[in-house]
Amino acid sequence: MGREIIVNPVTRIEGHAKITIYLDEKDMVKDARFHVTDFRGFEKFCEGRPFYEMPGITSRICGICPVSHLLASAKACDDLLAVKIPRTAELLRRLMHMGQIIQSHALSFFYLSSPDFLLGLDSEPSKRNIMGLAEKYPEIAKQGVWLRKFGQSIIETLSGRRIHSSDWIVPGGVKTPLSKESVEKILADLPKAIGIALNSIELFKKNMESFKNEMRDFGDFPTYYMSLVTEDGGLEHYDGNIRILSPDGKVVADRLDPSKYFEYIGEAVEDWSYMKFPYLKNIGYPDGAYRVGPLARLNNASYCGTEIADGLLKEFKKLGKNGIIQNTFMYHYARLIEIVFCIEKVKELLEDPEILSTEVQAKASLNKREGVGVIEAPRGTLFHHYKVDEQGRITWVNLIIATVNNNIAFNKAVAQVAKKYVNGKKLNEGMLNRVEAVVRALDPCLSCATHAIGEMPIRIQLYDHNGRLIDEVARG
Amino acid sequence: MSKTVELTIDGKKVAAKEGDNILKVARENNIYIPALCYLEGVSSLGGCRVCVVEIRGSPKVFASCVTPVAEGMEVITDSERLRRYRKWAIELLLAERPHVCSVCVANGNCELQQLATELGVDHLRVDRKWTNYELDLTHERFAYDPNRCILCTRCIRVCDEVEGVHAIDLMLRGKNSKVIFDLDDKWGFAESCTSCGKCSAVCPVGALYVKGKPLSEVKKKELVSFVMSRRSEKTIG
Numbered sequence: 001m002g003r004e005i006i007v008n009p010v011t012r013i014e015g016h017a018k019i020t021i022y023l024d025e026k027d028m029v030k031d032a033r034f035h036v037t038d039f040r041g042f043e044k045f046c047e048g049r050p051f052y053e054m055p056g057i058t059s060r061i062c063g064i065c066p067v068s069h070l071l072a073s074a075k076a077c078d079d080l081l082a083v084k085i086p087r088t089a090e091l092l093r094r095l096m097h098m099g100q101i102i103q104s105h106a107l108s109f110f111y112l113s114s115p116d117f118l119l120g121l122d123s124e125p126s127k128r129n130i131m132g133l134a135e136k137y138p139e140i141a142k143q144g145v146w147l148r149k150f151g152q153s154i155i156e157t158l159s160g161r162r163i164h165s166s167d168w169i170v171p172g173g174v175k176t177p178l179s180k181e182s183v184e185k186i187l188a189d190l191p192k193a194i195g196i197a198l199n200s201i202e203l204f205k206k207n208m209e210s211f212k213n214e215m216r217d218f219g220d221f222p223t224y225y226m227s228l229v230t231e232d233g234g235l236e237h238y239d240g241n242i243r244i245l246s247p248d249g250k251v252v253a254d255r256l257d258p259s260k261y262f263e264y265i266g267e268a269v270e271d272w273s274y275m276k277f278p279y280l281k282n283i284g285y286p287d288g289a290y291r292v293g294p295l296a297r298l299n300n301a302s303y304c305g306t307e308i309a310d311g312l313l314k315e316f317k318k319l320g321k322n323g324i325i326q327n328t329f330m331y332h333y334a335r336l337i338e339i340v341f342c343i344e345k346v347k348e349l350l351e352d353p354e355i356l357s358t359e360v361q362a363k364a365s366l367n368k369r370e371g372v373g374v375i376e377a378p379r380g381t382l383f384h385h386y387k388v389d390e391q392g393r394i395t396w397v398n399l400i401i402a403t404v405n406n407n408i409a410f411n412k413a414v415a416q417v418a419k420k421y422v423n424g425k426k427l428n429e430g431m432l433n434r435v436e437a438v439v440r441a442l443d444p445c446l447s448c449a450t451h452a453i454g455e456m457p458i459r460i461q462l463y464d465h466n467g468r469l470i471d472e473v474a475r476g
Numbered sequence: 477m478s479k480t481v482e483l484t485i486d487g488k489k490v491a492a493k494e495g496d497n498i499l500k501v502a503r504e505n506n507i508y509i510p511a512l513c514y515l516e517g518v519s520s521l522g523g524c525r526v527c528v529v530e531i532r533g534s535p536k537v538f539a540s541c542v543t544p545v546a547e548g549m550e551v552i553t554d555s556e557r558l559r560r561y562r563k564w565a566i567e568l569l570l571a572e573r574p575h576v577c578s579v580c581v582a583n584g585n586c587e588l589q590q591l592a593t594e595l596g597v598d599h600l601r602v603d604r605k606w607t608n609y610e611l612d613l614t615h616e617r618f619a620y621d622p623n624r625c626i627l628c629t630r631c632i633r634v635c636d637e638v639e640g641v642h643a644i645d646l647m648l649r650g651k652n653s654k655v656i657f658d659l660d661d662k663w664g665f666a667e668s669c670t671s672c673g674k675c676s677a678v679c680p681v682g683a684l685y686v687k688g689k690p691l692s693e694v695k696k697k698e699l700v701s702f703v704m705s706r707r708s709e710k711t712i713g
Contacts, residue, residue, distance in 0.1 A: 050613055052688065056579040164578070170688075363688065365616070391613035 017444070018459045019435055020272075021418045025465055029422050032415040034407075034439065036275035043397040051080050051366070051392050056166035058384065058399070063163055064107065064445060067100035067155060068377035068402070070169045071238070072384040075373030077171030079259070080388060082367035088357040089173030094238050095349045096158050096169070097375070098342040101237065102193070103151025104378035105294070105335045105342075108443045109200065110144025113332060116440070117207045121214065121433045128433075140203070143196045147339070150193050154346065157182045173361035183350050190347055194308070197339045201312065204336055211329065217420035219328025219413030219438045222247030224280055224290035225299045226405065228258065228376050233302035235309075235341060237376040243300045244280065244290065249322030258374035261383050265400070277407045278400060289408035292380025293443065294334035299324050304337075306344035312337045328413050331441045366392040377402040379443055403444045413438045427462055427473045435460065483549040498540035498551055499527050509553045510562060510591055512569075513628035514541040515678055518637045521629055525565045526591060529553050537561060563595045569626045571602045572651055575681070580624060582682030588626060589681075609654070614664030618676050618686060620655075625683035627653050631675035643668040644675060655683070 017036055024030040046057055055073040059066035071093060078085055085093075115128045118137055127135070134141035152162045158178065159165030168175045208215075225245040230236045233243065233254075242256035244264075256264060268277040268285040280288030290296075298317075304310045316337060317323040319330070349355060366388065373384045380402035387396040417438045421431040462471040479494040485507050492501040497520060502509050511527035514520055522542035529540045532550035537558065540551070552558075569575075569588060577583045591597075609622035629646065632655065636642040643666055647656050657666035676684040 048608070048611065050611060050619060053579055053581075060578060166579070167583075365687075391611075393611055393613060 017439070018461070019414055019418075019439075020461050020463060021422055022463050023422075023465060027423065027425060029415070029419045030465070032411065032418040032435075033272060034410040034414045035273045039274045043399055046394050046397050049394050051077055051371075051386060051388050051394055052171050054384075054386060054394065054397075055169055055171070056164075059164055059166045061399075061401075062445060065100055065104050065378055066164050066166070067096055067169075068375060068382055069384070070166060071097055072373040072375045072377070072382045074169045074171055075375065076371040076384040076386050077373070078362075079371030079373060080366055080368050080386065080392075081171055081362070081364040083172055083362040083364045085173045085362050086357070086359045088177065088354050089360045089362070090238070091349055091352055091355050092158060092174045092178060092360065093169060095178075095346060095355075096155055096165070097238055098346045098349070099151045099154025099158075101151070101342045101378045102339055102346075103148045103155070105339050106144055106148040106151060108378070108440075109332060109335055109339075110141070110148070112443070113437075113440050114140070114144065116433070116437050117204070117211070117332075121437060122430055125429070125433075143199065147193060147196050150189055153189075154186055157186060170361065172363055175361070177358045177360050178355055180356060183355065186346065187350055190343060193343045194340065197336065197343055198308070201333075201336045201340070204333055208333075214434065214437075215327060215329045217416055218434075219409070219416060219441065220326055221412050221416060222326055223409055223412070224252070224283070224288065225296040225324070226280075226290045226292050227297040227300045227381060228374065229254075229300055229302075230305070231255075233300075235297060235301035235304045235313075235338075237297075239375075242374075242381070245296075245300050245324065247324075247326070249299075249320075249324035258381075258383075259372035261372070261374065261400070262385075262398075267400070273407075275404055275407050276400075278405050279408065286408050289412065290405065291409045292402055292405040293331060294338050294378075295325060295328075295331045296380065297376060298334045298337060304341050306341055306348065309337060309341035309344055312340060328409075328438055328441045331443065335443070379403050379445055380405050401445070403442075406442050406444070410439065410442055410444065413442065422462075425462070425470060427460060427471045432460055432473055481545055481547040481549075483545050483547070483551065485551040486553050492545045494545070496545055498529060498538070498543050498545055498549075500541075501545050502540065502551070502553065507553060509540050510594065511541060512566075512587055512591060512626070512680060513630060515630045515633065518630070518633040521633070524569070524626070524628060526562050528558055528561050528565075530555060530558060559595065562591075563597055566592050566595055566597050567600050567602065570597065571600050571604050573605060573607045573623050573625065575624060580682040581685050582624075586682060587680035605651070612657075612663050613687070614662040615669075615671070616664065617671060618663065618673065618684060620657075620663055621683055621685075622654055623683075624681050625655055626681055627655070628680060629655075630678045630680065631655060631684055634674045634678050639670060639672050639674055641668055641670055641672075643670070 017034060019032060019034055021032045022030045042058065042061055046054065049057065054077060055070045058073045059070045061069050111130045115133050119128050119132055130141060155165060156162045159168030224247060226242060228236045228240040229243045230240045242258050243251060244253040246252045264281050265278050266281045268279060270277060279285040280290055298313060304313050316333060319325055370387045375382050382402050383400040385398040386394055389395050414435055417435050421434050460473045461469055464470050480491050481494050482489065482491050485502050490501060490505045499509055499511055499514055509527050509529060512524040514527060520541040522539035525539055527540045528537040530537055530552040570592065577589055607623055612620040632644045632646060635644045643657055645656055646653050647660060648654055657663045658668055676686055
């Protein structure tokens with residue numbers, strides 16, 4: 001009799017999820033599925049609204065990275081206006097984006113994942129959280145909190161608000177310029193920020209050793225990788241072209257126009273999850289699975305373009321074959337390198353003489369009926385695509401959220417971990433922790449992905465081969 | 477010269493011109509009565525019922541914007557009953573159409589939102605109506621979102637009495653009432669509209685607004701009293 005295991009809810013992730021594990025006649029894991037159990041309907045209820053409200057509406061998809069949605073949406077609106085935004089506006093948008101990535105990555109690493117590394121995957125679950133971390137390693141917890149605050153403060157300095165700065169990023173640019181005092185204020189915090197980021201990398205490297213066993217089966221499988229890169233293949237988060245890397249590390253597509261994403265990305269639907277399954281059209285579903293996010297960006301990037309991050313990238317690439325790293329665990333490492341890159345980039349942006357210019361918004365009315373905005377959100381490539389009528393009212397919306405791009409990978413990673421750790425009829429804590437940890441490494445934002453609200457709880461269910469539920473572990 | 481009457485508002489003795497309404501007199505004497513549809517400089521409607529007051533000797537409450545002062549009148553502007561009525565008035569307005577502040581152009585500069593905060597409206601005791609009126613973005617400079625309209629008719633009054641055009645009016649009845657341009661034409665095609673922008677300037681919520689500009693940047697309300705004061709100066713001169 002085959003069986004099925006369900007983990008529900010998955011904890012320390014953003015959103016609701018459930019994992020189902022299917023067993024065969026010999027009680028060995030046959031397959032596993034990562035279900036996203038909420039539905040929100042943004043693509044539908046935005047219809048009829050004016051296009052210029054879209055940054056404000058879509059940024060409410062997520063309270064963790066509203067800036068990502070704001071930027072992608074504003075870029076789609078820039079496209080509708082058919083304007084090129086002033087350079088200073090782009091610099092300021094980039095600056096806010098860097099602040100956003102720093103705070104989001106700090107949240108993922110310090111608040112959500114570091115309790116796993118530092119306290120151990122088998123430590124007491126009630127203590128395996130940021131509070132337990134603060135108790136045992138108060139200095140590290142403080143650093144994490146400070147780093148996140150630093151990222152948030154950049155956002156606040158620019159827009160006056162830490163979350164939902166939707167009236168600052170506007171179609172055509174940004175609302176207000178930056179003051180000299182603000183530049184100095186951010187610059188003053190940079191040395192401390194870079195110090196914390198580099199310390200975290202050291203800490204991660206030191207702890208990596210103790211996870212050698214887990215890492216072997218921790219979502220280590222070949223997939224394609226997709227991200228934006230600069231014109232000459234450098235690390236990019238705000239603009240640029242799409243590059244796709246094959247599982248063996250070869251660039252199979254480069255300089256793809258992000259606004260033509262529908263030509264090369266298809267979206268499959270399964271009846272057991274509210275999250276869609278994007279795949280590469282020319283490969284097909286599900287073999288065209290690709291991953292996005294920090295690991296994909298570093299795999300894709302030929303260089304970073306900042307001094308310290310470039311050194312870190314070289315060291316990072318040595319860990320893989322052909323310069324490509326497939327292990328999901330390494331998402332954490334990639335995230336930390338990106339924090340360093342973003343901090344260096346903040347400095348570069350602030351030192352640009354044009355950053356203080358007051359030319360920050362291009363004003364225009366509707367000039368096109370269709371617009372696409374693509375950026376690299378902390379969790380990966382984010383697509384906003386709108387169609388409007390002659391008055392500028394939204395008639396159609398398609399959003400491909402960063403987390404969604406990784407959906408097939410989530411399922412593969414969960415299946416791999418389950419195959420390694422689940423055997424038999426009973427679920428145990430250690431297995432649950434490892435399945436959760438691999439999901440956490442991919443840092444899903446399911447509230448975004450289903451465009452959901454509330455707690456962030458996982459449920460694991462174990463089913464036999466006849467589809468009979470034989471065990472279930474829930475946590476929330 | 478008009479006659480002067482004496483009355484008390486919240487125990488304070490005040491003198492007022494006969495014929496003036498209680499709200500106007502209270503404001504002239506720095507006594508605060510919350511109000512929403514009232515707009516200084518144009519006629520009063522008494523529609524929103526937020527400015528209700530009590531008058532000693534009567535069991536009823538009165539909309540202060542349409543109740544004229546009278547000799548010896550004793551007005552009470554604040555009581556538990558009045559606060560309860562005002563709160564209901566705001567709640568019903570919020571429930572009538574989908575007022576979602578977080579994505580509204582008027583967020584932070586909305587009179588309905590300010591009054592809701594002031595009166596402690598933190599939830600609604602009645603079900604919301606999720607109306608789905610079509611937006612009118614046909615005008616080059618202005619936008620009209622009927623889903624945010626509270627039917628205060630400030631726009632209609634200012635267009636008629638200040639601009640002298642009457643391009644805006646109300647159609648249908650009760651909660652189905654809708655502000656329209658000309659004979660329910662699209663705004664951009666309403667021939668009588670002079671595109672002066674007074675309607676959007678006096679709209680207390682985000683129903684009529686200047687495209688691409690947050691309300692914080694638009695001078696509101698004061699515009700009408702400014703125009704009216706200039707007018708009376710001219711008459712005197």
